[in-house]
Amino acid sequence: xxxxxxxxxxxxxxxxxxxxxxxxxxxxxxxxxxxxxxxxxxxxxxxxxxxxxxxxxxxxxxxxxxxxxxxxxxxxxxxxxxxxxxxxxxxxxxxxxxxxxxxxxxxxxxxxxxxxxxxxxxxxxxxxxxxxxx
Amino acid sequence: xxxxxxxxxxxxxxxxxxxxxxxxxxxxxxxxxxxxxxxxxxxxxxxxxxxxxxxxxxxxxxxxxxxxxxxxxxxxxxxxxxxxxxxxxxxxxxxxxxxxxxxxxxxxxxxxxxxxxxxxxxxxxxxxxxxxxx
Amino acid sequence: xxxxxxxxxxxxxxxxxxxxxxxxxxxxxxxxxxxxxxxxxxxxxxxxxxxxxxxxxxxxxxxxxxxxxxxxxxxxxxxxxxxxxxxxxxxxxxxxxxxxxxxxxxxxxxxxxxxxxxxxxxxxxxxxxxxxxx
Amino acid sequence: xxxxxxxxxxxxxxxxxxxxxxxxxxxxxxxxxxxxxxxxxxxxxxxxxxxxxxxxxxxxxxxxxxxxxxxxxxxxxxxxxxxxxxxxxxxxxxxxxxxxxxxxxxxxxxxxxxxxxxxxxxxxxxxxxxxxxx
Numbered sequence: 315x316x317x318x319x320x321x322x323x324x325x326x327x328x329x330x331x332x333x334x335x336x337x338x339x340x341x342x343x344x345x346x347x348x349x350x351x352x353x354x355x356x357x358x359x360x361x362x363x364x365x366x367x368x369x370x371x372x373x374x375x376x377x378x379x380x381x382x383x384x385x386x387x388x389x390x391x392x393x394x395x396x397x398x399x400x401x402x403x404x405x406x407x408x409x410x411x412x413x414x415x416x417x418x419x420x421x422x423x424x425x426x427x428x429x430x431x432x433x434x435x436x437x438x439x440x441x442x443x444x445x446x447x448x
Numbered sequence: 449x450x451x452x453x454x455x456x457x458x459x460x461x462x463x464x465x466x467x468x469x470x471x472x473x474x475x476x477x478x479x480x481x482x483x484x485x486x487x488x489x490x491x492x493x494x495x496x497x498x499x500x501x502x503x504x505x506x507x508x509x510x511x512x513x514x515x516x517x518x519x520x521x522x523x524x525x526x527x528x529x530x531x532x533x534x535x536x537x538x539x540x541x542x543x544x545x546x547x548x549x550x551x552x553x554x555x556x557x558x559x560x561x562x563x564x565x566x567x568x569x570x571x572x573x574x575x576x577x578x579x580x581x582x
Numbered sequence: 583x584x585x586x587x588x589x590x591x592x593x594x595x596x597x598x599x600x601x602x603x604x605x606x607x608x609x610x611x612x613x614x615x616x617x618x619x620x621x622x623x624x625x626x627x628x629x630x631x632x633x634x635x636x637x638x639x640x641x642x643x644x645x646x647x648x649x650x651x652x653x654x655x656x657x658x659x660x661x662x663x664x665x666x667x668x669x670x671x672x673x674x675x676x677x678x679x680x681x682x683x684x685x686x687x688x689x690x691x692x693x694x695x696x697x698x699x700x701x702x703x704x705x706x707x708x709x710x711x712x713x714x715x716x
Numbered sequence: 717x718x719x720x721x722x723x724x725x726x727x728x729x730x731x732x733x734x735x736x737x738x739x740x741x742x743x744x745x746x747x748x749x750x751x752x753x754x755x756x757x758x759x760x761x762x763x764x765x766x767x768x769x770x771x772x773x774x775x776x777x778x779x780x781x782x783x784x785x786x787x788x789x790x791x792x793x794x795x796x797x798x799x800x801x802x803x804x805x806x807x808x809x810x811x812x813x814x815x816x817x818x819x820x821x822x823x824x825x826x827x828x829x830x831x832x833x834x835x836x837x838x839x840x841x842x843x844x845x846x847x848x849x850x
């Protein structure tokens with residue numbers, strides 16, 4: 315029911331820092347989303363392509379612990395692990411670590427699928443990908 | 449220990465919508481932050497001014513439930529209620545409602561103060577504002 | 583060939599400021615876009631609705647002079663004037679002024695229409711709106 | 717008076733796309749800024765560090781031609797070349813190219829230095845870096 319974790323490496327861009335000189339709290343949601351979409355890509359799911367096909371992956375709940383701030387020039391990685399949560403939801407456990415290993419953010423993101431003209435849930439072909447543990 | 453709730457009225461800007469045609473999940477964090485800073489302003493606290501004086505208000509945890517999406521042109525309001533959480537943290541309970549009353553987002557944001565060269569906590573003068581129930 | 587100018591009133595949000603404590607240069611493009619979409623709305627054009635109908639309004643060139651920076655808490659207005667530029671383009675002349683009248687940004691934005699399966703240009707019904715000087 | 721050009725490689729992140737399914741026009745300004753800061757870094761200038769030291773590099777004019785849009789998943793590179801423009805300004809000539817070589821954006825960005833308690837201009841030590849053609 316779970317797939318291999320993925321990891322992406324990124325670098326803080328100065329425009330992502332706010333007037334406190336640290337990465338703004340909303341920007342971590344951007345980082346986490348980008349990492350999730352790369353994770354989905356790794357199991358054969360294309361976020362934009364799915365939308366064009368009438369299937370939208372949406373976040374229904376986010377829980378984020380901000381442990382330490384990233385600053386201008388910091389290198390960091392985002393680790394993501396996704397698994398099914400019952401029949402209609404999936405759950406990402408994610409963390410952001412500075413290049414030296416310092417924990418920055420720990421997050422739990424719950425999502426589901428919205429299919430045009432249909433009830434929320436995860437279409438069978440997508441479930442299969444998870445089952446396969448690809 | 450708590451202060452009067454505040455409410456701000458906003459409108460979706462098209463650049464805040466992503467390729468799904470709905471407001472991106474990270475943008476709600478922007479809305480919520482702006483509402484918190486207006487709430488702080490209402491009790492006499494200026495986020496940028498505090499930073500210039502060496503005191504940073506930072507988010508330590510966010511919990512956000514996404515109930516329904518906002519779209520291009522939607523009018524909405526953000527309601528915020530803040531209270532102290534023990535001696536070193538404060539808690540915002542916030543919700544975003546579309547103009548017609550539809551609940552969009554429900555959030556709990558926990559924060560603290562970082563004072564230059566000092567331990568985390570909430571300086572006495574700021575606590576006083578909360579006690580006063582201004 | 584030109585329509586009545588419009589004006590919108592906005593306020594700086596703290597997350598729009600970067601580590602220099604001023605509104606980041608890219609954010610003014612957001613302000614200008616939002617003002618253009620309100621200007622289009624005023625002449626009966628809905629940016630998102632047009633996209634759903636297969637017609638995309640896109641920017642082809644922007645020229646922006648940054649005269650003075652906006653800061654946390656600043657109130658400002660964006661003034662926009664739009665006119666046709668030949669047969670296939672339109673031109674927005676825009677300026678951002680702080681509430682006390684200080685000029686912040688002066689901009690010229692050129693755009694065109696992309697119609698699905700068609701050449702760039704401005705469809706006749708849209709041209710008419712401009713001609714009418716609504 | 718000019719320094720070696722630099723190049724950075726980036727990838728579109730889905731949250732950078734707007735409801736038209738293409739990268740929003742303001743986001744290219746983010747890409748361009750990030751590339752400029754990497755270019756400055758390459759000649760020994762740290763944007764955030766300079767700010768902390770009381771010297772702010774600011775944009776005074778931007779001219780951007782949008783030639784073709786980037787979409788979800790696109791890989792691209794930003795090329796930047798910087799040179800002095802008279803005694804008080806510098807000029808970046810930048811372009812964004814999709815991985816297959818398709819020109820996306822062509823830009824000219826003019827900037828200057830603001831030194832605390834001083835007139836606009838470029839401090840001598842910074843001029844030297846340019847003269848040296850590092």
